Amino acid sequence: MTLRKLYYAELAAHAVKLGCPVSEARTIAEDAVTELVLGEHRGTLGPIQKERAWLFATVRNMVLAARRKARWNAEADAHLIADRTQQRTWASPEAHLETVETLRALHSLPGSHRDAVVLAADGFSLREIADALGxxxxxxxxxxxxxxxxxxxxxxxxGGRHRDD
Structure with a gap:
């Protein structure tokens, strides 16, 4: 078990490389090792020849599953927020679609840029944004x-049709 603990940092770094937020990477690494230990204890896993490779593959699968779940939730959230915006402002269908497109585009930004843009849009100063993001x-x-x-x-x-330049 102590040898597996040596993998935590490598597994967490691998999760970050795959697009996992740093705050969740350590948890995913620990979950992968826990799954290995519990699988061996329950007997649901056969003998694993390459334990390190199995752990890295498990981390990859966990990160991909988390990204799929986050994408699905973001899609649902975008429509929910757009629906609420439309209800509040009695906006036209075009305004509703514009809100959905904006939220989707915002979600597709890298996390570091998205966080900074959202904080700036909420009126935070650059000093406050820097402190919040470390x-x-x-x-x-x-x-x-x-x-x-x-x-x-x-x-x-x-080169789009709405360019004023």
Missing amino acids: ISVPAAKKRVSRGRRALRDLLDPP
Whole structure:
């Protein structure tokens, strides 16, 4: 068991490389090792020849399952938020679709940029964004800028029909 604990850092790093948030990576690594131990204890797993490879494959599967679940929840949340927006403002169907498209585009941004853009849209200062994300103020400014640019490009691609330039 102590040898398996040595894998935690590697497994967590692997989860992050696969797109898992850093805050969840350690938990996924621990869950993979726990699944191995419990499977051996219950006898549901046969003899595993390459334990390290099995753990990395399990982490990969857990990250992919979490991403699928998050994507499904984001789709449902986007429609729910758009429905609430439409009910509150008596918006047109076009406004509803615009809200859904904006939320989908926002969700497709990398997590670091999405967090910075959402905090900036909520009126947080760059200092507050930097503190919340655990980064420097220049890094927060860069993430907000790049996130806004990426969001703008997703909603109105370069050369698109809505370009005012």
